[in-house]
Every structure is written in C-alpha cells, then in structure tokens.
Amino acid sequence: MTQWRALLQPHRIVLMAIFTGLVIWCAFALRWDWVPQYAPLAVEGLWRTIWILILTSVLGFMLAIPLGLAQAVGPWYLSAPAKLFCTIIRGTPLLLQIWLLYYGLGSLFPQIPWIRGSELWPYLRQAWPYAVLALTLSYAGYEGEVMRGAFSSVNRGQLEAANAFGMPRFTMFRRIWLPQAIRNVLPTLGGETILQLKATPLVATITVVEIYSVSSRVRADTFIVYEPLLLLAVFYMMIAGLITLLFRRFEEQVPKR
Amino acid sequence: MDLILETLGLAASAELLSLNPPGWGGNLLRGLANSLQIAFGAFGFGLLIGLFGASGKLYGGVVIRDLLAIYTTVIRAVPELVLILILYYVGTDLINKASQMLGYGRVEISGVVAGIWVLGIVQGAYATEVLRGAIKAVPQGQIEAARAFGMPPFMLMRRVTIPAMMSYATPGLANLWLIATKDTALLAIVGFSELTLETRQAAASTRAYFTFFLAAGALYLIVTLFSGAVFARIEKWARRGQPSLRGAHK
Amino acid sequence: MKTKALVALGLATAMMTTGAASAEEVKIGIAAEPYPPFASLDASGTWVGWEVEVIDAICTAANLDCVITPVAWDGIIPSLTGQQIDAIMASMSITEERLKTIDFSDPYYNTPAVIVADKSMDIAPTPESLAGKIIGIQASTIHQAYANAYFGDAAEIRVYQTQDEANQDLFAGRIDATQADSIAMADFVGSDTGSCCEIKGPVANDESILGRGVGAGVRKGDDALRDSLNAGIAAVLADGTHAEITSRYFTTSIYSE
Numbered sequence: 001m002t003q004w005r006a007l008l009q010p011h012r013i014v015l016m017a018i019f020t021g022l023v024i025w026c027a028f029a030l031r032w033d034w035v036p037q038y039a040p041l042a043v044e045g046l047w048r049t050i051w052i053l054i055l056t057s058v059l060g061f062m063l064a065i066p067l068g069l070a071q072a073v074g075p076w077y078l079s080a081p082a083k084l085f086c087t088i089i090r091g092t093p094l095l096l097q098i099w100l101l102y103y104g105l106g107s108l109f110p111q112i113p114w115i116r117g118s119e120l121w122p123y124l125r126q127a128w129p130y131a132v133l134a135l136t137l138s139y140a141g142y143e144g145e146v147m148r149g150a151f152s153s154v155n156r157g158q159l160e161a162a163n164a165f166g167m168p169r170f171t172m173f174r175r176i177w178l179p180q181a182i183r184n185v186l187p188t189l190g191g192e193t194i195l196q197l198k199a200t201p202l203v204a205t206i207t208v209v210e211i212y213s214v215s216s217r218v219r220a221d222t223f224i225v226y227e228p229l230l231l232l233a234v235f236y237m238m239i240a241g242l243i244t245l246l247f248r249r250f251e252e253q254v255p256k257r
Numbered sequence: 258m259d260l261i262l263e264t265l266g267l268a269a270s271a272e273l274l275s276l277n278p279p280g281w282g283g284n285l286l287r288g289l290a291n292s293l294q295i296a297f298g299a300f301g302f303g304l305l306i307g308l309f310g311a312s313g314k315l316y317g318g319v320v321i322r323d324l325l326a327i328y329t330t331v332i333r334a335v336p337e338l339v340l341i342l343i344l345y346y347v348g349t350d351l352i353n354k355a356s357q358m359l360g361y362g363r364v365e366i367s368g369v370v371a372g373i374w375v376l377g378i379v380q381g382a383y384a385t386e387v388l389r390g391a392i393k394a395v396p397q398g399q400i401e402a403a404r405a406f407g408m409p410p411f412m413l414m415r416r417v418t419i420p421a422m423m424s425y426a427t428p429g430l431a432n433l434w435l436i437a438t439k440d441t442a443l444l445a446i447v448g449f450s451e452l453t454l455e456t457r458q459a460a461a462s463t464r465a466y467f468t469f470f471l472a473a474g475a476l477y478l479i480v481t482l483f484s485g486a487v488f489a490r491i492e493k494w495a496r497r498g499q500p501s502l503r504g505a506h507k
Numbered sequence: 508m509k510t511k512a513l514v515a516l517g518l519a520t521a522m523m524t525t526g527a528a529s530a531e532e533v534k535i536g537i538a539a540e541p542y543p544p545f546a547s548l549d550a551s552g553t554w555v556g557w558e559v560e561v562i563d564a565i566c567t568a569a570n571l572d573c574v575i576t577p578v579a580w581d582g583i584i585p586s587l588t589g590q591q592i593d594a595i596m597a598s599m600s601i602t603e604e605r606l607k608t609i610d611f612s613d614p615y616y617n618t619p620a621v622i623v624a625d626k627s628m629d630i631a632p633t634p635e636s637l638a639g640k641i642i643g644i645q646a647s648t649i650h651q652a653y654a655n656a657y658f659g660d661a662a663e664i665r666v667y668q669t670q671d672e673a674n675q676d677l678f679a680g681r682i683d684a685t686q687a688d689s690i691a692m693a694d695f696v697g698s699d700t701g702s703c704c705e706i707k708g709p710v711a712n713d714e715s716i717l718g719r720g721v722g723a724g725v726r727k728g729d730d731a732l733r734d735s736l737n738a739g740i741a742a743v744l745a746d747g748t749h750a751e752i753t754s755r756y757f758t759t760s761i762y763s764e
Binding site: 458 | 540550
C-alpha cells in the first residue's frame with residue numbers, strides 16, 4: 001500500500017506523464033511496421049536467450065562449487081589450478097574467450113581428419129555448444145571466486161560440531177556447509193545472473209541465433225536502426241526485472257538469522 | 258632462443274607475433290594502446306559521472322534522485338553491447354544535429370572520443386553506486402564536524418569526504434577499471450580498432466586464429482594482473498592509518 | 508581533357524550546393540573487417556587492396572581530400588546516416604532496398620555472386636541442390652538477402668559478421684557452402700585454406716536483390732558529393748587508371764556497362 005502511495009508524489013506523476021508521452025511519441029513517430037513480420041523470429045530468439053541463460057547459469061554454478069571449495073580449503077595442487085582458472089576467466093574479455101573457443105578450435109579441425117567421422121561431429125558443427133561452453137566457463141570463473149569467499153565464511157564451529165557427531169564428510173558438506181555457503185551468496189547471485197544475461201548477446205558473433213541477432217537481422221533487412229535496438233533494450237530490462245523478482249522470492253524463502 | 262622455439266614448434270607463431278612486419282605484433286600493441294587509452298578515458302569520465310551521481314543520489318532533490326535511479330537501473334539491466342550500439346549511433350547523430358542547428362556545422366568525433374563517451378556513460382552508472390556506498394560508509398560525525406567548523410561544501414568534499422571514502426571505494430573502483438579494460442573489447446563490434454579487432458584482423462588475414470587469440474588473451478591478462486598489483490598498493494595507501502580489516506568481517 | 512572538365516563541373520556543383528564540401532575532408536567508410544583482395548589491413552597497419560587503390564584514384568580524379576575510415580560493416584549504413592562517415596566505398600552493391608535509405612553513385616565494379624563448397628561435395632548453385640545443407644553468409648550483404656529469399660526455406664542459413672569467418676568455417680567443415688562475391692571467392696579458393704573448396708558456379712541472377720554493381724553510398728540529398736564521385740569514377744574509367752589497377756590484381760576485367 002505504501003509502495004503505491006510513493007508513486008503518487010507530485011513529481012513522480014509528472015515524471016510518469018513525461019514517460020508516457022515519450023512512449024506514445026515512440027509508438028507513433030518511429031517505424032514499427034516491421035514488427036509483425038519478425039515477431040515469430042523474435043519469440044524464437046527470446047526463447048533461445050532465456051534457455052542459454054538458464055542452462056549456462058546452472059551448469060556454471062555447479063562448476064563453481066568445486067572451484068570455490070578447492071580454493072577455500074583444497075590442497076595446493078587443487079587450489080592453484082582453480083585460482084589460475086578464475087584469474088584467466090576474469091582477466092580476459094568474454095568476447096575474446098568466445099572467439100578463441102569457436103574460431104580457434106575450428107581452425108584446428110582441418111588438421112584432424114578423423115574428426116569429421118566422429119560421433120561428436122554433428123555437435124562440433126553447431127555453434128551453440130561453443131556458446132554454452134564459453135558462457136558456462138565464464139559464469140563458473142566469476143562465481144568460483146564468490147563461492148570461495150562463501151565457503152570460507154561459514155562458521156568453523158558448526159563444521160566441528162558436525163564432525164564431533166560423527167557425521168560423514170559428504171553429508172556434512174551437503175547438509176551444513178553447502179546450504180550455508182549458498183545462503184551467503186544468494187544476495188549476489190541475482191546480480192551475477194543479470195551480468196550473465198548481459199553476456200548472452202556476445203554469442204551472436206558466432207552465429208547463434210538469439211534475440212540480439214534477430215535485431216541485427218531486422219537492421220540488415222530493413223535498415224531500421226534505432227527501433228529494434230530500443231525494443232531489444234526493453235526486452236532485456238524485462239528479463240532483468242524477472243530475474244530480480246525471482247531471486248527476491250528465493251531470498252524470502254530462506255530463513256534469516 | 259631460436260633453437261628453443263624451433264624445438265617447441267613455435268617458430269611460426271613467434272614469426273607471426275614479431276613486432277616488425279611481416280609480424281603482426283606491432284598491430285596488436287597499437288590496439289592495446291588504443292584499448293588502454295579508451296579504458297582510461299572511460300574510467301575517468303565514469304568516475305566524474307559517478308561523483309556527481311553519488312552526490313545527487315545522496316543529497317539531491319527528489320526529481321534528481323528519481324532520474325538517477327532510472328539511469329543506473331537501465332544501464333545496469335541492458336547489455337553493454339546493446340548500449341554501445343545505441344549510444345554510438347544515436348549519440349554522435351544527436352551531437353551532430355544539435356551542432357548543426359546551432360550553426361556550427363559538423364563536429365568531428367574521433368573513434369577514441371566516441372568510445373570514451375559510450376563506455377564512460379556505462380561506467381558512470383556503476384561508479385555512482387560504488388561511490389554512493391563509499392560516501393555512506395564515511396562516519397557521519399566526521400562530515401558534521403567539518404560543517405561545524407564552517408568548512409565550505411567544496412572544501413569539505415576535497416578535504417574530508419573524498420579522502421575518507423577512498424579506502425571504501427578502492428576495491429569497487431579497481432573492479433570497475435578491470436571492467437573498463439575488458440569492455441573496450443566490445444568496441445570491436447562497432448569497428449573500432451582496439452586490441453580485439455586488431456586481433457581479429459590479424460587472425461583473419463593469417464588464419465592463425467589460435468595463436469592470435471591466445472596472444473591477445475595474454476596481453477589482457479598482463480594488464481589485469483598489473484592493474485591488480487597497482488590497485489593493491491593504492492588500497493594500502495588509502496587505508497594508511499586505519500586498523501587492518503583482515504578478519505574484521507568474521 | 509574532357510574528363511578534367513567533368514571533374515571541374517562536379518566540383519563546381521559541389522561548391523555551389525554546400526559551399527564547404529570541397530574544402531572539408533571526405534570520410535570514406537570502408538569495412539573494418541578484412542575483405543581481401545578488395546580491402547584488408549596488412550601487418551604494418553595500412554589498408555591495401557584493389558578497392559583502396561581505386562578509392563585513391565577516384566578521389567584524386569575528383570579532387571577530393573579523402574580519408575579512409577574503417578567502420579564495422581554491420582553498422583556501416585547507420586554510420587553514414589549518423590554522419591560518422593560521408594561515403595561508403597566498401598564493395599556495397601546498389602540495391603532497391605538500400606536505395607530506400609541512401610543514395611548511390613554510378614557503379615565502379617560488378618561481379619556475379621557464386622556458391623563455394625567443398626570439392627568432394629556435389630553441389631550446384633540451385634535451391635534444390637542446397638536443400639538440407641548449411642549455408643554461411645556475411646551479415647547485411649546482398650548474399651544474406653538472396654540466401655534468405657531463395658535457400659532459406661530448405662537450407663539452414665548461418666550469419667557471420669565477416670566473410671573471412673564464413674570462409675574459415677567452410678574450411679573447418681562447419682558449413683557446407685557459402686555464397687559470396689565471385690572475385691573474393693576466387694581469391695579464397697586460390698589460397699592455402701581455400702584449397703579444400705571450389706566455386707560451384709554463379710547463382711541465378713535477381714537484380715532486385717543482387718543489385719546492379721557496386722557503387723559508392725552517400726547520404727540522401729548529398730548530391731554534391733555524389734556528383735563529384737560520379738565524375739571521379741567516370742574519369743578513372745576513361746583514362747585507364749581503373750583498368751591499370753585491375754590488371755595488377757585480377758586477370759579479367761571486373762567492370763562492365
């Protein structure tokens with residue numbers, strides 16, 4: 001209730017009126033006649049973006065858990081490679097990583113003649129496996145660093161107590177350590193997922209058809225520049241809003257101390 | 258040296274990366290210089306926006322606060338690539354139209370300036386949040402004490418707020434600088450000849466995709482590691498006289 | 508002598524209409540991505556190629572102070588309308604679609620579009636033969652429009668940002684065929700990486716999509732620049748400069764009325 005009242009302050013009403021005016025101006029002054037023709041393609045692209053986002057975030061997070069654990073408590077021969085991996089991923093542009101994986105690996109194929117006959121070839125020919133791999137590794141690199149902090153911030157006493165009760169090590173990890181670590185990172189996880197969403201358009205450069213590449217297609221076909229980009233920005237804002245809401249729901253379900 | 262390279266089978270790569278033509282190393286370094294120039298400019302421009310943005314968010318009127326909230330939310334929700342395209346095409350178009358309306362004719366906007374302006378606006382949104390958090394972390398009593406002594410607002414900012422918030426802002430700003438260096442790679446998409454585009458051109462011309470992308474990755478990594486070391490020193494300097502934070506968040 | 512008079516006429520009109528156009532430098536936009544043998548960056552950082560030399564010749568003949576400005580191909584038309592460049596001379600074909608947005612000078616070369624595929628593959632440049640295949644094309648080109656119109660129903664179309672990357676994937680075997688300009692492709696199949704492949708033949712002409720030759724793109728209403736470029740093109744064609752440059756790069760003429 002108070003939220004709605006906050007919207008009714010005079011200056012906000014003026015701002016909203018200006019905003020509505022802007023939207024109406026955009027609707028009438030700009031060209032939107034291309035929308036019906038490209039709508040099916042856009043829906044497909046939007047679906048592909050969301051699908052890539054979810055898949056790579058989940059896979060990346062699963063990879064981040066061992067990476068974080070290795071850095072937090074692992075012996076040097078595990079923690080050193082994990083740290084190196086995170087440093088490399090975080091220290092180089094994602095665009096370069098994507099191109100290295102796709103074109104770099106691709107340029108090696110002709111030197112391996114048997115690869116075209118292998119079972120994996122139908123997948124190696126596609127672009128999306130490389131996109132998924134690159135985005136997964138990227139998410140894992142950033143999240144691995146976050147998980148390292150999360151694992152080391154779990155109270156030692158609790159782990160010792162579990163140990164004293166004779167809890168097996170894996171059960172202890174699954175029941176006590178991991179849940180608390182995840183609870184610690186939950187507030188940052190939403191932000192990280194939005195960053196991942198913002199990374200997805202880069203895969204359009206390796207021929208994956210997602211929502212960004214649809215806007216490029218509209219631009220290439222019709223030479224309309226701003227309208228598809230504006231609509232694209234609105235789409236991304238809506239997805240980012242959804243992610244924020246979703247993680248807020250998650251956080252509400254986690255009991256606070 | 259040559260023998261080692263030969264035995265490792267890297268002679269061809271070394272030749273491709275040599276600094277003098279026919280090697281492409283010189284092009285990569287030129288690209289790196291461009292990248293750093295833009296990253297530096299964008300970081301500075303972003304910091305300037307961030308300083309005004311943070312003051313606006315903390316001390317500004319209701320309208321300014323709302324407008325700044327829209328700015329930071331939009332920028333942080335839309336992919337940099339899309340923002341760069343919008344700002345790059347719309348921005349220069351608008352500037353030209355405005356200056357022509359005023360009768361100045363066309364403004365020459367170099368690639369570097371366009372890159373700085375585009376990335377700076379993106380950086381500004383993040384810098385606003387970082388600096389706002391840092392200013393809020395400065396104990397209120399210090400600012401009040403300065404006011405009580407009749408310090409004018411600008412001097413207050415220069416002498417008290419900025420030095421006191423430095424230690425809180427440095428980690429966030431270090432992160433922003435790294436983002437700035439990496440985001441310059443996105444300018445390759447709009448055809449700006451920074452490190453990533455130079456790499457792409459070299460790779461396409463020689464077909465040595467693997468060699469060049471790895472070399473560029475190494476260059477970016479060197480920049481990252483070097484900046485990390487520099488920022489660690491800055492942070493140490495900014496923290497001088499403060500109790501150690503190690504273990505404080507336990 | 509006649510050509511000089513033409514140039515002078517062009518310049519006179521240029522000066523009359525805009526006043527300052529001839530004194531200012533003219534930014535000629537070329538694609539920032541290499542497009543050999545027309546325009547590519549060499550290891551010392553200078554642009555070389557047939558088109559770069561022709562641009563020089565045309566500008567000298569038209570007495571224009573030209574500066575070559577590399578711009579991303581995918582955004583080259585927005586760069587022109589957004590006034591970052593003054594003319595596009597990047598092997599851009601004169602098509603009906605583009606004429607809705609920008610103006611063109613007279614053509615300065617024209618070549619057919621061809622299909623290139625692996626030597627071992629039995630592919631003809633027809634929709635029937637390409638059905639079920641993967642075709643790579645460069646974004647925002649006439650080839651993209653053509654492939655979408657003629658092959659899009661039955662074949663998978665992959666969109667690359669540069670022709671070089673499409674060629675690279677053809678070499679790597681990720682795509683079955685690519686459609687591109689015959690001269691650029693002759694250059695490619697003659698190279699080491701292109702030895703895998705051969706030109707399968709030109710696609711059936713459709714002038715409404717493939718256009719009528721390559722011209723210099725200028726902003727709508729910038730008639731002064733268009734006229735001086737036309738004068739320059741006429742001059743280099745008439746005095747043999749065009750043929751001389753062509754003879755150094757190609758074995759056959761690439762200009763026909």
